[in-house]
Amino acid sequence: MSVEALSAALAAEHAAIYGYGVAGAYLAGEARNLARQAEQEHRDRRDAVALRIEAAGGQLVAAAPAYSLPVEVTDAASAMRLAVALEEGTAGAWREALGGTADEERRLALDAFIACAVMATRWRQAANITPVTVTYPGAT
Amino acid sequence: MHSAVSRRDLLRGVLAIAGLAGVGAAAGCDLIGGSTETDEGELPPEIAELLAATVALGDAYDGAIARAPSLADRLTPMRDAHRTHAQALAQALARPAPSTGTADGPTDQAAVLAALVEAETQGLEAARSACLVAPARLAGLIGSMAAARACHLEVLG
Numbered sequence: 001m002s003v004e005a006l007s008a009a010l011a012a013e014h015a016a017i018y019g020y021g022v023a024g025a026y027l028a029g030e031a032r033n034l035a036r037q038a039e040q041e042h043r044d045r046r047d048a049v050a051l052r053i054e055a056a057g058g059q060l061v062a063a064a065p066a067y068s069l070p071v072e073v074t075d076a077a078s079a080m081r082l083a084v085a086l087e088e089g090t091a092g093a094w095r096e097a098l099g100g101t102a103d104e105e106r107r108l109a110l111d112a113f114i115a116c117a118v119m120a121t122r123w124r125q126a127a128n129i130t131p132v133t134v135t136y137p138g139a140t
Numbered sequence: 141m142h143s144a145v146s147r148r149d150l151l152r153g154v155l156a157i158a159g160l161a162g163v164g165a166a167a168g169c170d171l172i173g174g175s176t177e178t179d180e181g182e183l184p185p186e187i188a189e190l191l192a193a194t195v196a197l198g199d200a201y202d203g204a205i206a207r208a209p210s211l212a213d214r215l216t217p218m219r220d221a222h223r224t225h226a227q228a229l230a231q232a233l234a235r236p237a238p239s240t241g242t243a244d245g246p247t248d249q250a251a252v253l254a255a256l257v258e259a260e261t262q263g264l265e266a267a268r269s270a271c272l273v274a275p276a277r278l279a280g281l282i283g284s285m286a287a288a289r290a291c292h293l294e295v296l297g
Contacts, residue, residue: 095283095287099276099280106279107272114268117290117291118287132217132291133292134291135220135221137287
């Protein structure tokens with residue numbers, strides 16, 4: 001059960017890392033720094049969850065060579081909208097993992113969920129997207 | 141006399157069935173169409189406390205908006221989120237939502253915001269702790285409450 005729950009989150013982290021590779025090319029200055037920070041957080045979480053899955057005897061989901069992205073990126077504004085969508089996407093995947101995990105694995109999922117939700121909020125602030133916060137992070 | 145004995149035997153039988161159902165619920169079996177989750181009577185105290193504390197968080201925002209109306213645009217969406225969370229949690233626990241009020245506090249804008257940061261910080265920790273001990277069916281909702289509080293802190297701070 002927990003391998004299944006964590007594998008879906010791992011797949012979402014792979015997709016987010018790919019997405020930041022696309023978004024980052026359109027961003028400069030503060031936004032580019034934020035993209036770098038967010039991408040690194042996704043890489044760290046990907047590695048942490050992969051270790052958990054391996055420790056539980058599960059097979060690792062590999063990254064796909066490309067992902068279809070929820071936002072077409074043509075400029076900085078659309079790159080930031082993509083970043084919001086990527087964070088909401090991983091937040092939702094981690095939220096889903098909560099019910100199928102317990103103890104240390106649930107703690108991992110909860111901390112990841114919170115971190116992605118907060119990063120989505122930071123992107124909304126950076127891009128002046130309102131409302132800045134949502135009632136149910138990861139549900140959009 | 142004979143009928144009294146019968147009633148006692150009947151009662152004993154009913155208790156035996158109730159006991160069996162209780163064992164089934166505790167083991168997570170869907171024996172009599174109940175929840176497959178932990179018996180509500182065994183809910184960790186953190187979760188019942190979270191419901192009351194969530195209502196209090198909404199009250200803190202209502203008080204803040206009343207005392208510092210210039211902050212209303214910023215604070216109202218966050219107040220609404222806490223009210224929605226309290227209703228959802230009450231429904232999930234099959235309990236009536238505790239009644240809401242308006243909390244007292246400072247009127248100075250900076251002090252109003254500082255008090256809300258304090259309340260959200262405590263609320264985040266309470267929701268995190270409750271999520272870690274929650275039955276599976278409540279983990280997503282309570283985790284969402286924690287995540288929303290962390291986001292509120294991001295924009296309040």
